[in-house]
Amino acid sequence: MKKFFLLGVLLLALPLGAKEYISIDGGHNLRGFGEERYSVSFAAEYAYNRTWEHMANVDVMAHMPVVKNVQLDARMQYQSANVFTGAVVLRPTIDLPVGQLFAETELLCKAVMRNRMSDYCAALSVGWRFDYVSVQIGGFARVMDSWDYDWHSTDKYQAEPFNLLYRLEVFCRPQTNNWNISVGLSNKDDWQMERMWQPMFLLGGRYDIDDHWRVHLDGQMKITGMFHLNATFYAAYLRAGFTYQF
Amino acid sequence: MALLGLACVACNPNYDMIGMINGTSPEIAQRFKESRHFSDSVGVVHLQMPKNYRIFVCTDSHIDSTHYGLAKFIHLYKADTMPHMCLYLGDLINAQGYFPHADSILHLEGVMTNRKDTIFMTCGNHDIYFNQWHNWQKYYGSSTYWFDTRNGKDLLDLYICLDTSEGTLGTDQMRWLKELLAQKKGAGYRHMIVFSHTHLFKQDNSQGHTSNLSLEETYELTSVLTEAGVKFYICGHDHSREVTDYGKVHYITVDSSTDAEPDPYYMVMDMGEQVNYQFISLLPIK
Numbered sequence: 274m275k276k277f278f279l280l281g282v283l284l285l286a287l288p289l290g291a292k293e294y295i296s297i298d299g300g301h302n303l304r305g306f307g308e309e310r311y312s313v314s315f316a317a318e319y320a321y322n323r324t325w326e327h328m329a330n331v332d333v334m335a336h337m338p339v340v341k342n343v344q345l346d347a348r349m350q351y352q353s354a355n356v357f358t359g360a361v362v363l364r365p366t367i368d369l370p371v372g373q374l375f376a377e378t379e380l381l382c383k384a385v386m387r388n389r390m391s392d393y394c395a396a397l398s399v400g401w402r403f404d405y406v407s408v409q410i411g412g413f414a415r416v417m418d419s420w421d422y423d424w425h426s427t428d429k430y431q432a433e434p435f436n437l438l439y440r441l442e443v444f445c446r447p448q449t450n451n452w453n454i455s456v457g458l459s460n461k462d463d464w465q466m467e468r469m470w471q472p473m474f475l476l477g478g479r480y481d482i483d484d485h486w487r488v489h490l491d492g493q494m495k496i497t498g499m500f501h502l503n504a505t506f507y508a509a510y511l512r513a514g515f516t517y518q519f
Numbered sequence: 520m521a522l523l524g525l526a527c528v529a530c531n532p533n534y535d536m537i538g539m540i541n542g543t544s545p546e547i548a549q550r551f552k553e554s555r556h557f558s559d560s561v562g563v564v565h566l567q568m569p570k571n572y573r574i575f576v577c578t579d580s581h582i583d584s585t586h587y588g589l590a591k592f593i594h595l596y597k598a599d600t601m602p603h604m605c606l607y608l609g610d611l612i613n614a615q616g617y618f619p620h621a622d623s624i625l626h627l628e629g630v631m632t633n634r635k636d637t638i639f640m641t642c643g644n645h646d647i648y649f650n651q652w653h654n655w656q657k658y659y660g661s662s663t664y665w666f667d668t669r670n671g672k673d674l675l676d677l678y679i680c681l682d683t684s685e686g687t688l689g690t691d692q693m694r695w696l697k698e699l700l701a702q703k704k705g706a707g708y709r710h711m712i713v714f715s716h717t718h719l720f721k722q723d724n725s726q727g728h729t730s731n732l733s734l735e736e737t738y739e740l741t742s743v744l745t746e747a748g749v750k751f752y753i754c755g756h757d758h759s760r761e762v763t764d765y766g767k768v769h770y771i772t773v774d775s776s777t778d779a780e781p782d783p784y785y786m787v788m789d790m791g792e793q794v795n796y797q798f799i800s801l802l803p804i805k
Binding site for chain 1: 534535536538539540541542544546547644647648684685686687688689690693717720721722723729730731732733734735736737738739741742745763764765766767768
């Protein structure tokens with residue numbers, strides 16, 4: 274049964290074509306940009322959730338191809354709710370006749386100053402991406418650390434050893450196109466790893482002005498209680514920014 | 520297989536599948552407003568208790584065609600000789616139409632009109648499936664309220680009930696909680712206890728798909744409880760016992776008492792200067 278399913282997925286994927294997947298500079302693409310060049314991104318974000326209400330956030334990201342087929346991403350975010358987030362991602366990739374396999378090791382740290390605590394997440398995941406689809410699955414562990422207690426007190430830490438991590442993103446254009454729109458479903462984004470039963474819905478768009486500049490606009494929504502079968506809106510994020518590729 | 524599983528769940532009349540997209544009962548802001556209106560109209564309950572008394576805690580009975588676990592719990596509760604009261608943490612029923620059955624077991628009718636009952640309820644996600652919030656409200660009035668126990672004029676313990684049946688406290692309820700705790704922090708209570716349906720942490724995945732509060736809300740609520748000096752946060756929902764400490768607050772998830780559970784439990788807390796608690800099996804259930 275599993276073999277037939279995999280074969281079916283492969284047959285469906287083949288017509289999508291590997292040719293277009295190779296970018297102009299010869300590298301493979303992650304979300305549409307050649308990955309073999311350094312880039313920096315900046316974004317301004319408006320966010321609302323029912324707990325902290327309205328927020329204005331600033332995002333900075335750097336993409337560094339360390340060697341061929343190994344990339345390193347670094348990210349930082351400041352939220353006006355007095356929360357700082359930093360993340361690093363190491364991403365080795367393997368080129369396939371159709372698309373690319375990738376693995377991600379991600380460390381994410383959130384300093385929730387307003388609540389005097391930190392949230393640390395460590396994730397391992399694997400994925401497969403090609404022109405129109407990117408799928409990623411893995412697991413992550415979380416430790417919440419309250420700042421007001423000694424390291425040896427039993428109530429300083431709260432550990433959640435295993436959570437499923439998933440991301441599915443579908444694109445309307447091939448990756449090498451100079452614009453694209455995607456929809457996605459995931460329990461992680463660049464700034465948070467939610468519990469597995471707390472999915473987020475993503476809508477993203479980008480436009481490459483030239484070989485160096487890109488603008489992007491993303492919207493995201495988090496609902497709560499979905500697997501209670503009592504779903505309600507919880508949070509929305511709207512971010513606009515640009516990327517410069519060196 | 521996953522699609523087949525989803526199809527089976529979708530065909531189960533006990534699951535409100537529309538609620539997976541958008542909850543069918545009024546959302547938390549409206550429920551909070553109606554709960555506060557009810558609580559304000561009946562006033563705050565101050566229970567007279569001796570300094571040492573007992574709390575019975577039960578949750579997730581999921582009453583449908585059978586009620587053995589809940590009936591046994593009520594029998595044990597009524598038969599206890601110590602001064603006592605009861606907290607019920609939600610998911611009293613499993614799906615639509617079972618409130619009359621469940622309530623006949625609780626025997627609460629009549630006492631809810633003046634809130635002089637000694638069973639304090641909160642609602643769970645199953646209680647408000649299929650737009651049943653107003654049915655729940657007809658029986659139990661309010662899902663967000665506070666009460667305290669007193670010995671003569673001496674304050675004993677403060678209890679705060681929150682509605683988390685939708686997986687969020689919402690803006691207004693969180694604000695109300697913060698204001699209430701700020702007001703009560705220095706009032707001289709011996710212990711402060713918050714109880715609700717949904718658990719905050721997910722140390723394991725013991726019950727599969729029970730979702731909890733979102734991350735931001737977990738950060739905020741744990742911080743608020745710690746700052747105010749709350750001793751216990753008691754909840755159900757996960758069906759599996761979990762006892763953990765974080766920031767001086769003791770978080771207890773109580774086992775389910777449903778008939779479908781192979782090993783159902785309830786919890787007894789002995790309140791005094793110290794608090795002792797134990798989990799007691801409901802087996803044999805009949």
